Amino acid sequence: MIDLHTHTNISDGTHSPEAVVRRAKEKNLSVIAITDHDIVDGVAEALQIGQEVGLRVIPGVEVSADSRAGAMHVLGYFIDHQDETLRRTLKELRSYREERNPKIVRKLNELGFDLTYDEIKTKAGYGSVGRPHFAAVMLEKGYVSSIQEAFDKYLKAGAAAYIDKKRLTPANAIEMIQAVGGLAVMAHPIRLKLKDEADLEQLVGECVEYGLDGLEVYYSDHSPELTRRLLDLARRFELLVFGGSDFHGQNKPHIDLGVGRGNLHIPASLLCAIEQHLRQRSEIKQ
Ligand code: AMP
Ligand code: ZN
Ligand code: FE
Ligand code: FE
Numbered sequence: 001m002i003d004l005h006t007h008t009n010i011s012d013g014t015h016s017p018e019a020v021v022r023r024a025k026e027k028n029l030s031v032i033a034i035t036d037h038d039i040v041d042g043v044a045e046a047l048q049i050g051q052e053v054g055l056r057v058i059p060g061v062e063v064s065a066d067s068r069a070g071a072m073h074v075l076g077y078f079i080d081h082q083d084e085t086l087r088r089t090l091k092e093l094r095s096y097r098e099e100r101n102p103k104i105v106r107k108l109n110e111l112g113f114d115l116t117y118d119e120i121k122t123k124a125g126y127g128s129v130g131r132p133h134f135a136a137v138m139l140e141k142g143y144v145s146s147i148q149e150a151f152d153k154y155l156k157a158g159a160a161a162y163i164d165k166k167r168l169t170p171a172n173a174i175e176m177i178q179a180v181g182g183l184a185v186m187a188h189p190i191r192l193k194l195k196d197e198a199d200l201e202q203l204v205g206e207c208v209e210y211g212l213d214g215l216e217v218y219y220s221d222h223s224p225e226l227t228r229r230l231l232d233l234a235r236r237f238e239l240l241v242f243g244g245s246d247f248h249g250q251n252k253p254h255i256d257l258g259v260g261r262g263n264l265h266i267p268a269s270l271l272c273a274i275e276q277h278l279r280q281r282s283e284i285k286q
Contacts, residue, residue, distance in 0.1 A: 005244020014249030076177030218243025220260030
């Protein structure tokens with residue numbers, strides 16, 4: 001079993017990189033990828049613990065792009081996480097969060113909730129501050145009875161305290177990932193705001209033009225039916241197939257590593273195709 005989409009407390013998960021790796025090992029996973037939002041500062045620790053416990057860790061990242069279908073998340077895999085240009089760009093993306101976050105606090109205050117940005121930042125600790133941290137503070141203070149309720153009522157796109165943030169374009173996101181040797185993958189298509197299947201096909205086609213390498217087919221919120229359709233789409237566009245749970249620890253309490261909501265199964269064989277592609281690409285470069 002493998003899981004190619006996980007978050008640590010370096011972004012909006014609740015487990016440290018070490019804890020994610022150890023949990024994956026306990027759950028008998030063979031490979032995981034660390035894909036924090038807009039930050040790669042958890043990768044080094046995860047790689048080191050992975051070596052210690054004998055679990056393969058793929059360095060990754062997840063960034064948001066503005067598409068005509070709303071915010072599109074792009075995953076990057078096998079990136080050079082130490083690259084200075086990448087780190088600078090990610091820092092800039094985090095600064096867009098810094099512009100947005102105090103505005104969310106203000107909106108929530110206007111709605112009558114007593115909370116400060118310092119409290120949110122304390123909750124987030126080191127790293128990338130995201131909406132799940134707002135939800136977690138609201139839950140702690142008894143303003144909502146679950147993280148999901150905080151999103152549904154206040155934080156999700158279009159809700160009362162939602163504030164948009166500046167993002168990359170899909171082309172820029174793909175380019176940023178590939179510039180540091182990575183594979184660029186369209187995350188969880190279910191989250192996109194699309195009219196129908198033809199619309200999805202068109203969007204994927206556009207991203208393929210920009211160089212998209214893969215599609216996240218296996219995902220905690222994808223039905224078996226959608227998974228089948230995405231597999232077919234990936235085959236038609238010759239895209240690599242990826243899969244992950246989007247583990248966030250207690251910030252998504254129903255989703256666990258590897259198994260998602262309990263019925264996710266991501267075939268380890270996906271990695272064969274992915275690695276073959278990487279080998280071919282490095283041969284072409286030589
Ligand atoms: P942000 O990085 O601040 O835009 O927050 C993005 C994160 O919030 C995602 O990775 C999810 O963990 C979570 N999230 C976004 N939309 C929802 C939603 N409608 N319900 C629950 N969680 C969500
Ligand atoms: Zn997240
Ligand atoms: Fe995402
Ligand atoms: Fe994610």
